[in-house]
Amino acid sequence: MTLRLHDTATRSVREFVPKTPGQVGIYLCGLTVQSVPHIGHLRSAVNYDVLRRWLLHTGLEVTFVRNITDVDDKILVKAVNEGRPFWSIAYENRRVLDSDYAALNVLPPTYEPLATAHIPEMHELIDDLIERDHAYPAENGNGDVYFDVPSYAEYGALSGQNPDDMRAPADGGEKDKRDYRDFALWKAAKSDEPVDATWPSPWGRGRPGWHIECSAMARRYLGDEFDIHGGGLDLTFPHHENEIAQSRAAGLPFARFWVHHALLNLGEAKMSKSLGNVIDFASIMQMGVRPVELRYYLGTPHYRSRIDYSEEALREAATAYRRIEGFVQRAVEIVGPGRPMDVPPDFAAAMNDDLNTSAALAVVHDTIREGNTALASGDETGVRAALTAVRAMLGVLGLDPLDPAWGGGDRGDDLKPVVDALVHLALEQRAQARARKDWAAADAVRDQLKHAGIQVEDTPAGPRWTVGEQH
Structure with missing residues (x-):
């Protein structure tokens, strides 16, 4: 395998070689579960599921970590407004998330850590940063701890941001920061937030900042250095920039490749819970689109290509998938399901070229045309060859119609x-x-x-x- 991936850190496509031969460690920034996921979130899951499936297909062992942020500002605001425990909101939305992932045939992660279950690891990392003079408790002693951005000379390298160009907030920002660009590692407990959303720490009761969570969990499950860190393009700054700064400042090599997928837009803006322009999985199902067809729509464009959502485009994708499904059904009636073997060389070349799923899908359609010709002429050998190749390719994309995951479709196994x-x-x-x-x-x-x-x-x-x- 010679897989080439676009690395955000170097802004180039370069050859991927695992740190440990035969093994790959991937960390994907998961969701903050203040509400149910929308299909933009589901695109992220499908994109990295395809990457994982391709690595598995090439014979590599993959440790795949996808975290859950189950405590943050938005969750706590919602908890106060609704008079509910913060953890009940997080748990309820996480169950919806798990259900949506399963419906889309997204492989379960090797580990799915919760931020609230890794407070000690965060404390340890913050302590390391303070000892190395890259972090400091607030001078007013209120319990906040900040990362000292000017102390890390490489800050901005991942996102291309120049720290000197970052403007100070109009109100001057938080008074207890040494520099307005510094970001929170630990947030002191506040009187207007739920008491059960705080934990004891060397600096007083409080809760973690968003960025420190991922650095600590990635280190816990993948070690000081791992292969691939993934997420949406919108996470490049400040989230991933801050992650790499605090991890490298603590002496950790951290991620070797940074892979970001483009966003799914609704109109001119990205689909976002904060903007209120979201479409969730349940809404798509009410349109009569099956989960496998939604996965086809989300997973077949190149992961770095923006998707501009429209119902028309979604339905066109559903129709295209049904044509693929129709060939598989007709072929199975003639030669049986067969046993998917290896993928055609052109498909492998496309996947190894920065996961070019668009080009890979063209190979699928070309093979189906060959299979339809064989069906028309009664060439069972040609039908069988096309069917096994198509099923192998669709398996990598998580779209094989004969995969047991799609057995009940959206009709339900019981019905x-x-x-x-x-x-x-x-x-x-x-x-x-x-x-x-x-x-x-x-x-x-x-x-x-x-x-x-x-x-x-x-x-x-x-x-x-x-x-x-x-x-």
């Missing part, structure tokens, strides 16, 4: 046998009507099924039904 029996009963009635040449009755059955969202296609092997639009 599928019931629906299957009812549809077959209707098809038997249609077959009887056709046998007696009652074409009106046969068409009426087919129209009733179509009205219920069931499409019927007559094939040499008998009628085949699917949910949604005709393939």
Whole structure:
């Protein structure tokens, strides 16, 4: 494997070589769970799931860490406004997040640490920074601890920001900071915040700053140095800039590659909970789009390409996936499911070229065209070769229609046998009507099924039904 990745730190595509042969450590900045995730968050999960699947496909062992930020300013504000424990809000939204990830066939992380479960690791890292003169407790003794930005000469290197160009807040910023650019490592307890959202520390009761959480958790599960740190482009500054500053200042090599995915926009702005312009997974399902079709929409553009959301584009993607699914179904009827083997060289080349999923998908479609030609000519060997190649490629993308993860689709495993029996009963009635040449009755059955969202296609092997639009 010669995988080349765009590294934000160097602003170039360079060859990726694991720190430890045969093993890869990845840290992905997860969600702050103050509300349910939107599809922009789900894009992040799908993009890094594809990266992980490709690394696994090439034979590497992957330790994949995706954290959960379960305490922060927004969660605490919501807790106070709703009169609820902060942790109940975080837990409720985390359950929705886990459900959405599972529905999209996102592999579960190796570890999914909670920020609130790693307070001691954060204290240790803050202590190291204070001892190295890169951090300081607030001079007024209120319990806040800040990172000293001017003490770290490389600050701004990741994002390209020049610290000298950073403007001071109009009000001068917090008075207990030495420099307005300094950021909080530990926040002292406040009288207007929940008491149970604080922990004891050497500097007094309080809670962690956002940035220190990820540095501490990445170190806990991946060590002082690891291979890939991922996240959205909007995290480059200040979050990832601050992470790399505090980690390197503490003497940690930290991440070797920084990989950022582009955003999903709604209109001219990124989809954001703070802006209120969000569409969540449940809303997409209400549109009649299946989870596998949403994954196709989110995962097939290049990860560094911006997605401008529209319902029309989503439905076009759903239709495109159904064509892929249709080929797999027709091929399976002729040669069976087969056993996915290796991917075609052109697909591998595309994936190794900075995970170029757009080019990789073109190989999928080319192979399907070859398979359809083989189907039309009765060439079972050609059909089998195309099917196994297509399934192998779709497996890397998490989109194989025969993957058990998609077995129930959005119909639900419990309902599928019931629906299957009812549809077959209707098809038997249609077959009887056709046998007696009652074409009106046969068409009426087919129209009733179509009205219920069931499409019927007559094939040499008998009628085949699917949910949604005709393939």
